[in-house]
Each structure stands twice: as structure tokens, then as C-alpha cells.
Amino acid sequence: MEHLINQRVKNIEISGIRKFFNLVADLDDLISFTIGQPDFPTPNHVKAAGIQAIEEDFTSYTHNAGTLELRKAATQFVQKKYDLHYQPESEVIVTMGASEAIDIAFRTILSEGSEVLLPGPIYPGYEPIIRMMGSVPVHVDIRNNQFRFTLEMMKPYITDKTRCIVLPYPSNPTGVSLSSNELKEIAEFIKDKDIFILADEIYSELTFEHKHTSIASFIKDKTIVINGLSKSHSMTGWRIGFLFAPEYLTKHILKVHQYNVSCANSIAQKAAYEALTAGINDAEVMKEEYNKRREYVYMRLTGMGLDVVKPDGAFYFFVKIPDAIPLNSFDFALKLVHETKVAVVPGSAFSEFGEGYFRLSFACSMANLELGLNKMESFFRQWV
Structure with missing residues (x-):
């Protein structure tokens, strides 16, 4: 068979x-x-919040997008940290880790024959989803550019089939980030084009040289921001991620999320709220x-x-x-x-x-x- x-x-x-x-x-x-x-x-206080959730029987389904208190905490977190402004009621989805957020984003915006620009080398979690959608991953060789996926590198690969550009910074596997000016250049170039940005920012809290800048601060209307608690709070097994995007996108992405997992783990959501509030730093x-x-x-x-x-x-x-x-x-x-x-x-x-x-x-x-x-x-x- x-x-x-x-x-x-x-x-x-x-x-x-x-x-x-x-x-x-x-x-x-x-x-x-x-x-x-x-x-x-x-962190111990985060684990304690998870234990308390179990003891208080917080073990039922939540809103598909996650509890409102967690969505409020998530939007307040990215506003304070990265000056990003999202509505908790309609512009953030709590996901089963950043991996699910990437999956539901691609499944919403890609169609047969769409092209997705990816820097190479890159984390292997994007290409299989792109291919399963019948779309085409287009890798751009950035090895001779200090692993920086700048506008100059991507321009020759943009076609009328380009649907999305993936910006995974800080990068896995290179640890490299893009500067605020480099991100702004990309945003200016695509502002009048029918191209989405998928900004995978799961390592945003682990930057050493400069404070993290999100490209969404320049071009929110075309950007899907992926983040989560796996790296920032050492919560890989709790499987809590976040997807931030304008409402015109999240209202459709939420449908895919709903039929995929219904909602993120309720107990982990309580722990995540503690992480984003009392554990903000x-x-x-x-x-x-x-x-x-x-x-x-x-x-x-x-x-x-x-x-x-x-x-x-x-x-x-x-x-x-x-x-x-x-x-x-x-x-x-x-x-x-x-x-x-x-x-x-x-x-x-x-x-x-x-x-x-x-x-x-x-x-x-x-x-x-x-x-x-x-x-x-x-x-x-x-x-x-």
C-alpha cells in the first residue's frame, strides 16, 4: 500500500x-x-505556574488563538522588546511551538508553483513544508557575504512567482543577524510588491552585539513574525510559539491552526504567561x-x-x-x-x-x- x-x-x-x-x-x-x-x-517560577495550572484543573480547550491573557502578554512583550504593535484580540496566534507557526503560515500563503526565497545555508525546517505545498524553494548562496541575506543578494532571484522571502535572524546555523539598515532596505524594496516576509525570530532574545530588530517594525502589513519561548526561556518541550501578523492574514491562518491542533496546550499557556510577564528578562x-x-x-x-x-x-x-x-x-x-x-x-x-x-x-x-x-x-x- x-x-x-x-x-x-x-x-x-x-x-x-x-x-x-x-x-x-x-x-x-x-x-x-x-x-x-x-x-x-x-525557570522555577515558570515550572511552578505550570504545576499550578494542573492543580487548578486548567486542562480544557482554550480559544483557538490561545487565552486572551497570554495573547495580551505576548503583544506587550514584543512591544516592549522590539517596538512591535499588534492587537491581542486579532493579530497573534499561540501555536504549538515555532515549527507549527511556520507550517500554518506557509500553508496559508503558498500555492502551487509559488517561489520562496531562502538563504543558504539555512535551518532545514522550511523546505519540506514549501515542497509539500507544491511550491518551489529558491536557495540564495550567501556564503561569500558573511552569511548575510541582504537585498543585494536576493534581488537577482526575485521573479513574478516569488511569494515569500524567509528571513531567519538571528540565524540557525550561522548565528548571524541583519542590521536595522539592511532590514529597512529590504522593506523599502518590497513595499510595493506582492511578496510576504516570513521573519523567523525565535532567537531574538539571544543577541550579543546589538538589540534585535524585527523587519516588521518597517513593513508590518506584509510580515509574518514567528517567535516562541523555546530558546528565550529554555522551554523547548513546552511547545509554545507565537505568530504575529496583520488581521487580514491571521484570520485565515487561524483557520489552518484550528483544524491542525485546535489550540496550544492549556497548561503550557499558563506557564508561558508567567514567562512573558514575571519572566520577561x-x-x-x-x-x-x-x-x-x-x-x-x-x-x-x-x-x-x-x-x-x-x-x-x-x-x-x-x-x-x-x-x-x-x-x-x-x-x-x-x-x-x-x-x-x-x-x-x-x-x-x-x-x-x-x-x-x-x-x-x-x-x-x-x-x-x-x-x-x-x-x-x-x-x-x-x-x-
């Missing part, structure tokens, strides 16, 4: 990140620099620690002579594999893990433009970073 399965589903593959992680996860004494999972616990402690790690890892990688762009945000380095190593990124990562028990993600997981690189996550202890980087340095000495 397998021949009856939707061909578009059959054609997509499991994420290269997960594929490699699952391949090496059972190795003993593994030092993993793979998964983008904060190594901090969910919870990310600061984590960010301070991440910044220390970022500086340390950058010093170590450059000290090994590796070609790397220092990240502006998130908790990743995207590192070029030295030319002296005659292996593709998957075989390199496999050899590294078998010889040193240090796991990184092969760059090929992030589109064809990630080939020749590897991603290193510094969302782990300083002790593991030091030990793992010592092993990596010994490994590289064999080749360079």
Missing part, C-alpha cells in the same frame, strides 16, 4: 540534524555539540553565559586556524572544514565522532550551501566545550 502515500511526503527526508544526532546518540562518553537545546532548566542570565562561551569558542576555533564568522546571536558557530581534509561534511562529522567522540552537525543538513561546513552548538557547559575543543584541536592537527 506504500504506493498510495502522497508522493510529496515520500520525497522529503528526516532533518539532517536529527538524522546525524540519532546516528551517534547511543555512543558512550559522547560530547555533543549538535542539538539546539538550551542547557539551562526552565529571564533570557538575560542565559545570554550572559552564552556570550562567555561564544568568546571562548571563537578564540579556540580561530586559534586552530579555522575559517569562521563570529555569530551575532543564537548559540551556533558555522565552521568551514579545512581544504586539507578531503571529506564531505557528513563523512567529516562521522570521522570526528568516531575518533574523538565529539559530535557536530554536518553542514549538508542546512542545504547544499552548507556542504563543506559543520555547525557547532555552544549550548553546553564550559567544561564540555573545553574538553571537546581540545579533542577537536588534536584531530585537526592530523590534517593541517
Whole structure:
């Protein structure tokens, strides 16, 4: 009966990140620099709010878009942090993580033959959804532009079929952000074009050089902002995301969300409210620690002579594999893990433009970073 399965589903593959992680996860004494999972616990006051929700039997369906108190907290959060202005009643949807928000956004705005511009390298969670919609992902090679998906880079790829441009900043896997001026240039260029922006800003609270700027502050009417609590409050398993967009968009996106999941987890919504109110600055402690790690890892990688762009945000380095190593990124990562028990993600997981690189996550202890980087340095000495 397998021949009856939707061909578009059959054609997509499991994420290269997960594929490699699952391949090496059972190795003993593994030092993993793979998964983008904060190594901090969910803040205690947020966990307490979830426990209280259970004890008070807050376990029923909520409004499809989420509780009004949480939607108000979410709009107040982005207003205070990023000067974004949305109506809580009609311009925000609480989703099952940022992943669901991306899914329902694409399913609402894309149709057969639509083209979506994506920077390459890029997180692998967008392309499969685009393809399942019968749309066409168009990757733009940004490797020689310090991984910056600027207007100059995207202009040659914009056609009359372009429906959406994806701006995932700070970026997974590179950690790079766009400046306010770069975002403004993009907004000015597309303001008179029938093109949406999908701004994936899940790492917006983890920026090191400058405060995060959202392109929605320049062009709200065409922008769908994706955010959530997974990275800012170390709440990956709680699965709470947010989709912000003008009402003319959310009223249709909400229909897709309703038939997909009905509503986000009610208990997690109570915890999310606590995170966005009492915990509005919870990310600061984590960010301070991440910044220390970022500086340390950058010093170590450059000290090994590796070609790397220092990240502006998130908790990743995207590192070029030295030319002296005659292996593709998957075989390199496999050899590294078998010889040193240090796991990184092969760059090929992030589109064809990630080939020749590897991603290193510094969302782990300083002790593991030091030990793992010592092993990596010994490994590289064999080749360079």
C-alpha cells in the first residue's frame, strides 16, 4: 500500500540534524555539540505556574488563538522588546511551538508553483513544508557575504512567482543577524510588491552585539513574525510559539491552526504567561553565559586556524572544514565522532550551501566545550 502515500511526503527526508544526532546518540562518553537545546532548566517560577495550572484543573480547550491573557502578554512583550504593535484580540496566534507557526503560515500563503526565497545555508525546517505545498524553494548562496541575506543578494532571484522571502535572524546555523539598515532596505524594496516576509525570530532574545530588530517594525502589513519561548526561556518541550501578523492574514491562518491542533496546550499557556510577564528578562542570565562561551569558542576555533564568522546571536558557530581534509561534511562529522567522540552537525543538513561546513552548538557547559575543543584541536592537527 506504500504506493498510495502522497508522493510529496515520500520525497522529503528526516532533518539532517536529527538524522546525524540519532546516528551517534547511543555512543558512550559522547560530547555533543549538535542539538539546539538550551542547557539551562526552565525557570522555577515558570515550572511552578505550570504545576499550578494542573492543580487548578486548567486542562480544557482554550480559544483557538490561545487565552486572551497570554495573547495580551505576548503583544506587550514584543512591544516592549522590539517596538512591535499588534492587537491581542486579532493579530497573534499561540501555536504549538515555532515549527507549527511556520507550517500554518506557509500553508496559508503558498500555492502551487509559488517561489520562496531562502538563504543558504539555512535551518532545514522550511523546505519540506514549501515542497509539500507544491511550491518551489529558491536557495540564495550567501556564503561569500558573511552569511548575510541582504537585498543585494536576493534581488537577482526575485521573479513574478516569488511569494515569500524567509528571513531567519538571528540565524540557525550561522548565528548571524541583519542590521536595522539592511532590514529597512529590504522593506523599502518590497513595499510595493506582492511578496510576504516570513521573519523567523525565535532567537531574538539571544543577541550579543546589538538589540534585535524585527523587519516588521518597517513593513508590518506584509510580515509574518514567528517567535516562541523555546530558546528565550529554555522551554523547548513546552511547545509554545507565537505568530504575529496583520488581521487580514491571521484570520485565515487561524483557520489552518484550528483544524491542525485546535489550540496550544492549556497548561503550557499558563506557564508561558508567567514567562512573558514575571519572566520577561529571564533570557538575560542565559545570554550572559552564552556570550562567555561564544568568546571562548571563537578564540579556540580561530586559534586552530579555522575559517569562521563570529555569530551575532543564537548559540551556533558555522565552521568551514579545512581544504586539507578531503571529506564531505557528513563523512567529516562521522570521522570526528568516531575518533574523538565529539559530535557536530554536518553542514549538508542546512542545504547544499552548507556542504563543506559543520555547525557547532555552544549550548553546553564550559567544561564540555573545553574538553571537546581540545579533542577537536588534536584531530585537526592530523590534517593541517
